[in-house]
Amino acid sequence: MSPIVPRLIDMHCHLDLYPDHPALIEECDRHQVATLAVTTTPKAWRRNIELASRSSHVRVALGLHPQVVAERKSEIALWEALLPEATYVGEVGLDAGPRFYRSFEDQKAVFERVLSACAEAGGKILTIHSVRAVGQVLGHLESLLPPDRGRAVMHWFTGTKAEARRAAELGCYFSVNAQMLLQPRHREVVAALPMNRLLSETDGPFTQNDGRPSRPADVSRMIPELAALRGVPAETMRRALVDNLKALVTP
Numbered sequence: 001m002s003p004i005v006p007r008l009i010d011m012h013c014h015l016d017l018y019p020d021h022p023a024l025i026e027e028c029d030r031h032q033v034a035t036l037a038v039t040t041t042p043k044a045w046r047r048n049i050e051l052a053s054r055s056s057h058v059r060v061a062l063g064l065h066p067q068v069v070a071e072r073k074s075e076i077a078l079w080e081a082l083l084p085e086a087t088y089v090g091e092v093g094l095d096a097g098p099r100f101y102r103s104f105e106d107q108k109a110v111f112e113r114v115l116s117a118c119a120e121a122g123g124k125i126l127t128i129h130s131v132r133a134v135g136q137v138l139g140h141l142e143s144l145l146p147p148d149r150g151r152a153v154m155h156w157f158t159g160t161k162a163e164a165r166r167a168a169e170l171g172c173y174f175s176v177n178a179q180m181l182l183q184p185r186h187r188e189v190v191a192a193l194p195m196n197r198l199l200s201e202t203d204g205p206f207t208q209n210d211g212r213p214s215r216p217a218d219v220s221r222m223i224p225e226l227a228a229l230r231g232v233p234a235e236t237m238r239r240a241l242v243d244n245l246k247a248l249v250t251p
């Protein structure tokens with residue numbers, strides 16, 4: 001997301017699920033929010049790339065979301081074909097929650113192909129979903145994506161402190177959203193994450209702000225709270241997030 005120096009970071013937002021996708025891209029540029037537009041299917045890649053092509057702050061990630069694998073597992077072939085065009089990958093990962101557990105074996109097969117392709121290509125940055133499957137996601141990363149072949153950002157991480165330590169040892173970053181900071185157990189984990197691995201996200205439109213879907217510029221509202229949790233001034237936190245993104249994207 002260089003060479004511009006952004007003011008804010010939204011490392012995970014589904015821009016294409018909003019009715020005003022083009023307006024949101026303009027908003028990201030106007031508010032200087034470096035935004036990773038994640039996709040749930042590789043069929044959305046082309047349109048996202050077209051819309052973001054002139055944006056200074058929006059980058060697009062090539063995804064195949066674990067929650068759609070039940071219906072879309074065959075799209076892994078299209079995902080693989082498009083991978084050479086992508087630097088960012090996501091949303092990908094595993095979801096062992098009750099609604100998606102039926103497809104868990106297929107999810108694992110798809111995620112293994114994603115990680116193997118990324119490792120072979122090198123230089124990709126992944127935003128990873130790990131609902132009720134943190135241990136398995138980390139196991140897959142450990143065996144299939146060596147840290148020097150790609151970088152992983154754990155999105156909306158809900159694992160334990162021990163799992164967070166294991167992820168950090170594997171080189172993972174963590175993108176934190178405002179909703180995570182509402183839950184005491186998750187606050188404790190966020191408070192213990194390495195400062196140099198923290199990033200911010202909205203996961204919009206799946207989170208809310210003032211009763212409407214969060215927009216990337218809303219990350220500014222969570223920074224004071226995240227800063228207080230970490231015991232640093234808000235401006236220090238804002239700069240740390242920008243520096244962390246820079247470190248993540250610098251080969």
Ligand code: MN
Nearest residue numbers: 012014091203
């Ligand atoms: Mn998401």
